[in-house]
Amino acid sequence: MAVRTRVLAAVLGVTAIGMLVAGVTSFLVQRERVDARIDDNLAQEVDELREFANTGIDPATGDEFTTVDRFLQVVMQRNVPDRNEGLLAFVDGVVAWEPATDVDVRLEDDEDFVDDVADQSGSTRVRPRSIETEELGQLRYVTVPVTDDDDDAQGLYVIAYSRDLEQAEVVDAYQTFAVVAIASLAMVGAVGWLVAGRLLRPIRLLRDTAQQISDTDLSGRIAVTGTDDISALARTFNDMLDRLEVAFAGQRDALDDAGHEMRTPITIIRGHLELMDSADPADVEEVRAMLLDELDRMHRMVDDLVMLAKAKRPDFVHPRPVELDRLVDEVLDKARALADRQWRVDARVSATVDLDPQRITQALLQLISNAVKHTEPGDVIAVGSQLTGAEARLWVRDTGIGIAADDIDRIFDRFARADVGRGVEGSGLGLAIVTAIAEAHRGTVTVDSRPGAGAVFTIALPLVGSAVTDDLVEEEA
16 A cells, blocks of 8 residues: 555544544533433422412412312413423323323323323432333333322323433534544545655655665756755765765766776786797896785785775774874974985974874874975975864875976876876875775865975864963974
8 A cells, every 4th residue: 555545544433433432422421411400390390389389370260279180281382392202190090181282292192191190190209211212212200199189180281391302412423523533534535645655756766766766876956846855865865976976976987997007917917928928038037026015005005995985984983082293293204214305304293183193193104105206315204283263183295206287187087197207106005095094084184385495295184172281383303
């Protein structure tokens, strides 16, 4: 079953149950109220009859009543039945008087009721009773014994209300309620169908878009115009597709670049193996050395690619409080063995910053290694650190040949190399690794260089927490 249908069915089911419970409860309460009103009316009629018996006089003689029959006759003449009310007077178990006016309930026409009341002629208890007859249906009635000291006759005054007629208005009202409720459910269903369709439209589009997406085409997107949760889901899905498209594009580019870079050593290895004279020990040894060197280069390239792949993982870096001045000194001590250069510390700041010391050391040594490749003995290679605003800055400066303006924008790409005018070994992954380490710290890498004036590579890291203890110090090693 479609989500739209399930949502609509749930809404209609809950609405219908709510209407049913409310309607049935209200109907039962109204029925009880009608029954209570009938009993109140019966009690009032009995009280009025007793009051008339105590104070009434015979209009014909002006004296008190002397017979039961005359008393009941006058009562029947004076009393006008209410709507849905019936009256009847018995004398010695026989119907003696009937209402003269046109009444809704003719008790005398119902033989079953008359027989039942006649059997109660000897009773002196006045209380409401209920009876259901074929002729009049459900009746709520009371019988009042009437006697006179001067008359031996036994009278019985009967007051009855038709419960069916009294309840008819309630039944009619709730029949109307039922019709209105059904119409309301139909309207709720129609509106709910349209609203559910509109709200779930992004999900249908999401499904259709997901079906169209393949490993070669991630360009599909969902058109979103609303501001509700479903629309937010669609936007999140679009953002996910954006990230996936960028990631897949990066992977494709990396694989293409890796494939291109791997072809060169493979071609070299294959060519030398095909041309090698296996009978010449010198040639075999020369080819062996060359092959080992190419395999080492391929091994380094694979290690670099694996590291770049790990850079997107959340556990790539493990930040902890690190003293920047000590970090700079340790990096410089490790770098001195790389080449004969003038090693310097431009500046150091005594501050504690949260970072991964191993990864940052790796990034700085990679920048220093690049600087060594592009400098000559006697050139200066310097490192430094400082705090600027909300950032901690670490840099590597050299006085080498510099970088052309056309190369600055692309040297951080994978397998990209600057055109330095002479052969420089490298896979072109070093600066990409530095960028990945900086981004894993939520930082950036920038370069400031011009041909012939050296270069300054700066790693800027957001300053989560630091405790500056000394001023910036410049020194030379």
